[in-house]
Amino acid sequence: MTTIPIRDAKNRLTELARRVEDGERFTVTRNGKPVMELVPAKKQGGIDWEGLDAYKRENGITDIVTYVAADFDDPLPEDFLITPLPPLVSDR
Template sequence: MKTMSIREVQDRFEELAHDVEQGETVTVTRDGRPVFDIVPRSMERASQKKGGIDWEAGQAYLRSIGVTDAVPYIADDFDDPLPEDFLLRPLPDK
Protein backbone atom coordinates (compact mmCIF):
# COMPACT_ATOMS: atom_id res chain seq x y z
CA MET A 1 0.00 0.00 0.00
CA LYS A 2 1.30 3.43 -0.96
CA THR A 3 0.93 6.59 1.09
CA MET A 4 1.02 9.91 -0.76
CA SER A 5 0.22 13.53 0.04
CA ILE A 6 -2.57 15.29 -1.81
CA ARG A 7 0.00 17.40 -3.67
CA GLU A 8 1.87 14.27 -4.82
CA VAL A 9 -1.41 12.74 -6.01
CA GLN A 10 -2.16 15.86 -8.05
CA ASP A 11 1.31 15.81 -9.63
CA ARG A 12 1.37 12.05 -10.38
CA PHE A 13 -2.31 11.29 -11.02
CA GLU A 14 -1.79 9.32 -14.25
CA GLU A 15 0.82 7.05 -12.64
CA LEU A 16 -1.39 6.65 -9.57
CA ALA A 17 -4.39 5.64 -11.68
CA HIS A 18 -2.29 2.94 -13.34
CA ASP A 19 -1.13 1.59 -9.94
CA VAL A 20 -4.70 1.45 -8.64
CA GLU A 21 -5.82 -0.36 -11.81
CA GLN A 22 -3.15 -2.97 -11.01
CA GLY A 23 -4.73 -3.59 -7.60
CA GLU A 24 -2.74 -1.25 -5.36
CA THR A 25 -4.44 0.76 -2.63
CA VAL A 26 -3.23 4.32 -2.04
CA THR A 27 -3.72 6.24 1.20
CA VAL A 28 -3.86 9.99 0.60
CA THR A 29 -2.69 12.28 3.40
CA ARG A 30 -2.96 15.95 4.31
CA ASP A 31 -0.37 17.31 6.74
CA GLY A 32 0.75 13.74 7.43
CA ARG A 33 -2.73 12.53 8.44
CA PRO A 34 -4.69 10.00 6.35
CA VAL A 35 -7.66 11.63 4.61
CA PHE A 36 -8.97 8.92 2.28
CA ASP A 37 -8.01 5.75 0.42
CA ILE A 38 -8.11 5.15 -3.30
CA VAL A 39 -8.97 1.51 -3.92
CA PRO A 40 -9.41 -0.53 -7.09
CA ARG A 41 -13.00 -0.72 -8.26
CA SER A 42 -13.19 -4.51 -7.92
CA MET A 43 -12.14 -4.32 -4.25
CA GLU A 44 -14.82 -1.71 -3.60
CA ARG A 45 -17.55 -3.98 -4.94
CA ALA A 46 -16.28 -6.98 -2.98
CA SER A 47 -16.27 -5.01 0.27
CA GLN A 48 -19.83 -3.80 -0.33
CA LYS A 49 -21.09 -7.37 -0.65
CA LYS A 50 -19.58 -8.34 2.71
CA GLY A 51 -21.18 -5.55 4.72
CA GLY A 52 -24.74 -4.55 5.32
CA ILE A 53 -27.57 -5.84 7.43
CA ASP A 54 -28.42 -9.53 7.55
CA TRP A 55 -32.22 -9.18 7.74
CA GLU A 56 -32.80 -12.93 7.98
CA ALA A 57 -30.51 -13.21 11.00
CA GLY A 58 -32.30 -10.26 12.62
CA GLN A 59 -35.70 -11.85 12.12
CA ALA A 60 -34.43 -15.18 13.47
CA TYR A 61 -33.11 -13.42 16.57
CA LEU A 62 -36.41 -11.63 17.17
CA ARG A 63 -38.30 -14.91 16.84
CA SER A 64 -35.89 -16.54 19.32
CA ILE A 65 -36.71 -13.93 21.99
CA GLY A 66 -40.45 -14.16 21.37
CA VAL A 67 -41.08 -11.12 19.16
CA THR A 68 -43.53 -12.19 16.47
CA ASP A 69 -44.13 -8.81 14.87
CA ALA A 70 -41.04 -6.59 14.60
CA VAL A 71 -43.16 -3.50 13.86
CA PRO A 72 -46.36 -4.00 15.85
CA TYR A 73 -48.04 -0.68 15.01
CA ILE A 74 -47.40 2.41 12.92
CA ALA A 75 -50.00 5.18 13.03
CA ASP A 76 -51.66 6.14 9.74
CA ASP A 77 -50.50 9.74 10.15
CA PHE A 78 -46.92 8.79 11.07
CA ASP A 79 -45.33 10.65 8.15
CA ASP A 80 -47.78 13.56 7.92
CA PRO A 81 -46.26 17.03 8.35
CA LEU A 82 -46.31 18.42 11.87
CA PRO A 83 -48.76 21.24 12.58
CA GLU A 84 -47.21 24.70 12.36
CA ASP A 85 -48.02 25.61 15.98
CA PHE A 86 -46.11 22.51 17.15
CA LEU A 87 -42.99 23.75 15.44
CA LEU A 88 -43.31 27.24 16.96
CA ARG A 89 -43.83 26.11 20.56
CA PRO A 90 -40.79 26.50 22.83
CA LEU A 91 -39.21 23.34 24.18
CA PRO A 92 -40.34 22.35 27.68
CA ASP A 93 -37.98 23.00 30.62
CA LYS A 94 -36.59 19.94 32.36
Template sequence: MKTVSLQEATRDLDALARAVEQGEVVTVTRDGKPVLDLVPHAGAGGEETKPKKGGIDWEAMQAHLRSIGVENAVPYIADDFDDPLPEDFLLRPLP
Protein backbone atom coordinates (compact mmCIF):
# COMPACT_ATOMS: atom_id res chain seq x y z
CA MET A 1 0.00 0.00 0.00
CA LYS A 2 1.34 3.39 -1.00
CA THR A 3 0.88 6.55 1.09
CA VAL A 4 1.05 10.07 -0.35
CA SER A 5 0.20 13.53 0.91
CA LEU A 6 -2.80 15.42 -0.45
CA GLN A 7 -0.47 17.81 -2.26
CA GLU A 8 1.37 14.90 -3.95
CA ALA A 9 -1.94 13.27 -4.87
CA THR A 10 -3.15 16.49 -6.48
CA ARG A 11 0.09 16.88 -8.43
CA ASP A 12 0.46 13.21 -9.46
CA LEU A 13 -3.17 12.10 -9.82
CA ASP A 14 -2.63 10.60 -13.27
CA ALA A 15 0.26 8.40 -12.08
CA LEU A 16 -1.69 7.39 -8.98
CA ALA A 17 -4.69 6.46 -11.14
CA ARG A 18 -2.44 4.17 -13.19
CA ALA A 19 -1.15 2.52 -10.03
CA VAL A 20 -4.70 2.01 -8.76
CA GLU A 21 -5.71 0.51 -12.12
CA GLN A 22 -2.98 -2.08 -11.54
CA GLY A 23 -4.63 -3.02 -8.23
CA GLU A 24 -2.58 -0.92 -5.81
CA VAL A 25 -4.33 0.85 -2.93
CA VAL A 26 -3.13 4.42 -2.31
CA THR A 27 -3.77 6.17 1.01
CA VAL A 28 -3.91 9.96 0.83
CA THR A 29 -2.98 11.89 3.98
CA ARG A 30 -3.47 15.43 5.23
CA ASP A 31 -1.08 16.60 7.93
CA GLY A 32 0.14 13.01 8.24
CA LYS A 33 -3.33 11.57 8.96
CA PRO A 34 -5.13 9.32 6.44
CA VAL A 35 -8.16 11.01 4.87
CA LEU A 36 -9.02 8.74 1.94
CA ASP A 37 -8.02 5.64 0.02
CA LEU A 38 -7.79 5.37 -3.75
CA VAL A 39 -8.95 1.86 -4.69
CA PRO A 40 -9.80 0.17 -7.99
CA HIS A 41 -13.41 0.59 -9.08
CA ALA A 42 -15.57 -2.48 -8.43
CA GLY A 43 -16.18 -3.09 -12.15
CA ALA A 44 -12.70 -2.07 -13.30
CA GLY A 45 -11.88 -5.49 -14.76
CA GLY A 46 -14.75 -5.34 -17.23
CA GLU A 47 -16.80 -7.82 -15.22
CA GLU A 48 -20.38 -7.03 -14.37
CA THR A 49 -20.78 -6.26 -10.68
CA LYS A 50 -23.89 -6.09 -8.56
CA PRO A 51 -24.00 -4.16 -5.32
CA LYS A 52 -24.36 -6.18 -2.14
CA LYS A 53 -27.83 -6.20 -0.68
CA GLY A 54 -27.96 -5.28 2.98
CA GLY A 55 -26.02 -6.75 5.81
CA ILE A 56 -22.62 -5.94 7.21
CA ASP A 57 -19.44 -6.32 5.20
CA TRP A 58 -17.45 -8.11 7.91
CA GLU A 59 -14.33 -8.47 5.76
CA ALA A 60 -14.23 -4.71 5.14
CA MET A 61 -14.71 -4.06 8.85
CA GLN A 62 -11.88 -6.44 9.79
CA ALA A 63 -9.61 -4.90 7.13
CA HIS A 64 -10.35 -1.41 8.45
CA LEU A 65 -9.69 -2.45 12.04
CA ARG A 66 -6.39 -4.09 11.06
CA SER A 67 -5.40 -0.91 9.17
CA ILE A 68 -5.78 1.14 12.36
CA GLY A 69 -3.92 -1.40 14.48
CA VAL A 70 -6.78 -3.35 16.08
CA GLU A 71 -6.08 -7.05 15.65
CA ASN A 72 -9.06 -8.47 17.53
CA ALA A 73 -12.04 -6.13 17.97
CA VAL A 74 -13.96 -8.63 20.10
CA PRO A 75 -11.40 -10.47 22.22
CA TYR A 76 -13.90 -12.69 24.05
CA ILE A 77 -17.55 -13.66 23.75
CA ALA A 78 -18.84 -16.22 26.23
CA ASP A 79 -20.22 -19.41 24.72
CA ASP A 80 -23.50 -18.91 26.59
CA PHE A 81 -23.96 -15.19 25.85
CA ASP A 82 -27.25 -15.82 24.05
CA ASP A 83 -28.66 -18.45 26.40
CA PRO A 84 -32.00 -17.59 28.01
CA LEU A 85 -31.81 -15.83 31.36
CA PRO A 86 -33.06 -17.63 34.47
CA GLU A 87 -36.78 -17.21 35.09
CA ASP A 88 -36.24 -15.30 38.33
CA PHE A 89 -33.60 -12.96 36.85
CA LEU A 90 -35.77 -9.83 37.12
CA LEU A 91 -37.26 -10.88 40.47
CA ARG A 92 -33.99 -11.16 42.39
CA PRO A 93 -32.94 -8.04 44.33
CA LEU A 94 -29.90 -6.19 43.11
CA PRO A 95 -26.71 -6.68 45.14
Protein backbone atom coordinates (compact mmCIF):
# COMPACT_ATOMS: atom_id res chain seq x y z
CA MET A 1 0.00 0.00 0.00
CA THR A 2 1.38 3.38 -1.01
CA THR A 3 1.71 6.14 1.59
CA ILE A 4 0.85 9.72 0.62
CA PRO A 5 0.80 12.93 2.71
CA ILE A 6 -2.63 14.47 3.19
CA ARG A 7 -1.64 17.68 1.41
CA ASP A 8 -0.65 15.74 -1.72
CA ALA A 9 -3.81 13.63 -1.49
CA LYS A 10 -5.91 16.79 -1.37
CA ASN A 11 -4.21 18.21 -4.44
CA ARG A 12 -4.36 14.94 -6.40
CA LEU A 13 -7.70 13.53 -5.26
CA THR A 14 -9.12 12.96 -8.77
CA GLU A 15 -5.99 11.09 -9.88
CA LEU A 16 -5.97 9.01 -6.69
CA ALA A 17 -9.67 8.19 -7.13
CA ARG A 18 -8.97 6.85 -10.62
CA ARG A 19 -6.10 4.74 -9.33
CA VAL A 20 -8.23 3.41 -6.48
CA GLU A 21 -10.90 2.43 -9.02
CA ASP A 22 -8.19 0.35 -10.72
CA GLY A 23 -7.57 -1.47 -7.44
CA GLU A 24 -4.70 0.49 -5.84
CA ARG A 25 -4.78 1.29 -2.14
CA PHE A 26 -3.30 4.35 -0.40
CA THR A 27 -2.57 5.25 3.20
CA VAL A 28 -2.99 8.98 3.78
CA THR A 29 -0.77 10.45 6.49
CA ARG A 30 -0.67 13.65 8.53
CA ASN A 31 2.72 14.49 10.07
CA GLY A 32 3.89 11.00 9.12
CA LYS A 33 1.09 9.21 10.99
CA PRO A 34 -1.63 7.27 9.13
CA VAL A 35 -5.04 8.93 9.34
CA MET A 36 -7.06 7.12 6.66
CA GLU A 37 -6.94 4.65 3.81
CA LEU A 38 -8.20 5.10 0.28
CA VAL A 39 -9.48 1.71 -0.85
CA PRO A 40 -11.92 0.53 -3.53
CA ALA A 41 -15.54 0.52 -2.43
CA LYS A 42 -17.01 -2.88 -1.63
CA LYS A 43 -19.41 -4.34 -4.12
CA GLN A 44 -22.96 -4.18 -2.82
CA GLY A 45 -24.33 -7.49 -1.61
CA GLY A 46 -27.47 -9.22 -2.71
CA ILE A 47 -28.37 -11.93 -5.16
CA ASP A 48 -26.35 -12.13 -8.35
CA TRP A 49 -29.21 -12.99 -10.72
CA GLU A 50 -26.97 -12.93 -13.78
CA GLY A 51 -24.59 -15.37 -12.07
CA LEU A 52 -27.49 -17.66 -11.21
CA ASP A 53 -28.68 -17.63 -14.82
CA ALA A 54 -25.16 -18.41 -16.04
CA TYR A 55 -24.84 -21.28 -13.54
CA LYS A 56 -28.18 -22.73 -14.64
CA ARG A 57 -27.18 -22.55 -18.32
CA GLU A 58 -23.77 -24.15 -17.68
CA ASN A 59 -25.28 -27.02 -15.68
CA GLY A 60 -28.41 -27.63 -17.75
CA ILE A 61 -30.79 -26.64 -14.97
CA THR A 62 -34.12 -25.40 -16.29
CA ASP A 63 -35.90 -24.59 -13.03
CA ILE A 64 -34.91 -24.67 -9.41
CA VAL A 65 -38.18 -24.17 -7.52
CA THR A 66 -41.40 -24.47 -9.44
CA TYR A 67 -43.86 -24.82 -6.56
CA VAL A 68 -44.11 -23.73 -2.93
CA ALA A 69 -46.94 -25.22 -0.88
CA ALA A 70 -49.45 -22.78 0.55
CA ASP A 71 -48.76 -24.08 4.07
CA PHE A 72 -44.97 -23.87 3.72
CA ASP A 73 -44.52 -21.43 6.59
CA ASP A 74 -47.32 -22.70 8.83
CA PRO A 75 -46.28 -23.72 12.36
CA LEU A 76 -45.25 -27.35 12.78
CA PRO A 77 -47.54 -29.62 14.79
CA GLU A 78 -46.70 -29.81 18.48
CA ASP A 79 -46.17 -33.59 18.47
CA PHE A 80 -43.56 -33.19 15.77
CA LEU A 81 -41.66 -30.68 17.87
CA ILE A 82 -41.60 -32.79 21.06
CA THR A 83 -40.76 -36.14 19.41
CA PRO A 84 -37.07 -36.93 19.99
CA LEU A 85 -34.87 -37.49 16.98
CA PRO A 86 -33.60 -41.00 16.32
CA PRO A 87 -29.99 -41.66 17.37
CA LEU A 88 -27.32 -40.84 14.81
CA VAL A 89 -25.71 -43.79 13.08
CA SER A 90 -22.00 -43.21 12.65
CA ASP A 91 -20.05 -44.59 9.70
CA ARG A 92 -17.71 -47.34 10.81
